[in-house]
Amino acid sequence: MRHFLRVFDFSPLEIQYLLKRAQELKKHFKEGISHRPLTGQILALIFEKPSTRTRVSFEAAMHRLGGQTIFLSRGDLQLARGEPLKDTARVLSRYVHAIVVRTFGQEVLEELARYASVPIINGLSDKHHPCQALSDVLTVIEKKGGLEGLKIAWVGDGNNVAHSWMEAAARLGFEFVLACPQGYDPDPQILQEVQEQAPIPVKIVRDPIEAVRGADVINTDVWASMGQEDEAQERKKVFAPYQVNKELLAHAKPEAIVLHCLPAHRGEEITEEVLEGPQSVVWDQAENKMWLHLALLEWLLAK
Numbered sequence: 001m002r003h004f005l006r007v008f009d010f011s012p013l014e015i016q017y018l019l020k021r022a023q024e025l026k027k028h029f030k031e032g033i034s035h036r037p038l039t040g041q042i043l044a045l046i047f048e049k050p051s052t053r054t055r056v057s058f059e060a061a062m063h064r065l066g067g068q069t070i071f072l073s074r075g076d077l078q079l080a081r082g083e084p085l086k087d088t089a090r091v092l093s094r095y096v097h098a099i100v101v102r103t104f105g106q107e108v109l110e111e112l113a114r115y116a117s118v119p120i121i122n123g124l125s126d127k128h129h130p131c132q133a134l135s136d137v138l139t140v141i142e143k144k145g146g147l148e149g150l151k152i153a154w155v156g157d158g159n160n161v162a163h164s165w166m167e168a169a170a171r172l173g174f175e176f177v178l179a180c181p182q183g184y185d186p187d188p189q190i191l192q193e194v195q196e197q198a199p200i201p202v203k204i205v206r207d208p209i210e211a212v213r214g215a216d217v218i219n220t221d222v223w224a225s226m227g228q229e230d231e232a233q234e235r236k237k238v239f240a241p242y243q244v245n246k247e248l249l250a251h252a253k254p255e256a257i258v259l260h261c262l263p264a265h266r267g268e269e270i271t272e273e274v275l276e277g278p279q280s281v282v283w284d285q286a287e288n289k290m291w292l293h294l295a296l297l298e299w300l301l302a303k
């Protein structure tokens, strides 16, 4: 039984398997081939923050594989009235076969994983968004034919999605350059772990043009993540030079693609023109979350 709380929980070979399997499942389902190895299994989703893509793509993936889902927002559980995580984990493990959790602290996921006897999957925490990074990598592989020799740039906050991308870079060995304002660097502990393992060290720079120059992939995300609403005004000022717009994009390779995990704030971290432009692959990227989740659920749960 395995948990998936961060990208580093999986080996390079396991990640490569998942990426390959997601592509196979995508092809099979698009051809109309039915595949229901999870018939009779139940996935619970506990979400303490809103979600469009992660929630619906996990539920759709589970249903496509023949399983069923139970969605729970925090207020639905006795957790909201102080029941311990360790009790919740043990009780839910008697009812369902896996649990996707979207929460604030990574320690919540770790506590659940310690006591659960079914897989716990991180559907976003303040520190990591591992399923997002893996499905984004899947999109890059589809669009670029592989990861070999690519320069992948991250422009914006050194946040949860950035952390998971850094771990993916370390596991899969691609070049990853992150441009962020001073004070918004990735978590130093995660960065250190990444640098200890990365075949090509992750580079942190201040200048977005330096990050994007010659890049094959440009990646961004909101300036204020969920839970940082109080900082949103301040962040708008600090991050203004980090907008992904036409001028910045001109420094990348002409065939560069633009990723955004969504939801996007047009006019802030990305312009309408770039998001809706020919280099943007955000809709395929959003779709790929579902195919990656199919592969992940099958791998964790199929007998």
Ligand code: CP
Binding pocket: 050, 051, 052, 053, 054, 055, 124, 132, 261, 262, 263
């Ligand atoms: N990208 C992503 O995780 O989106 P949601 O917040 O809609 O799940």
Ligand code: NVA
Binding pocket: 124, 159, 160, 161, 221, 222, 224, 225, 226, 261, 262, 263
């Ligand atoms: N960094 C963003 C990602 C949303 C999918 C957040 O945590 O809100």
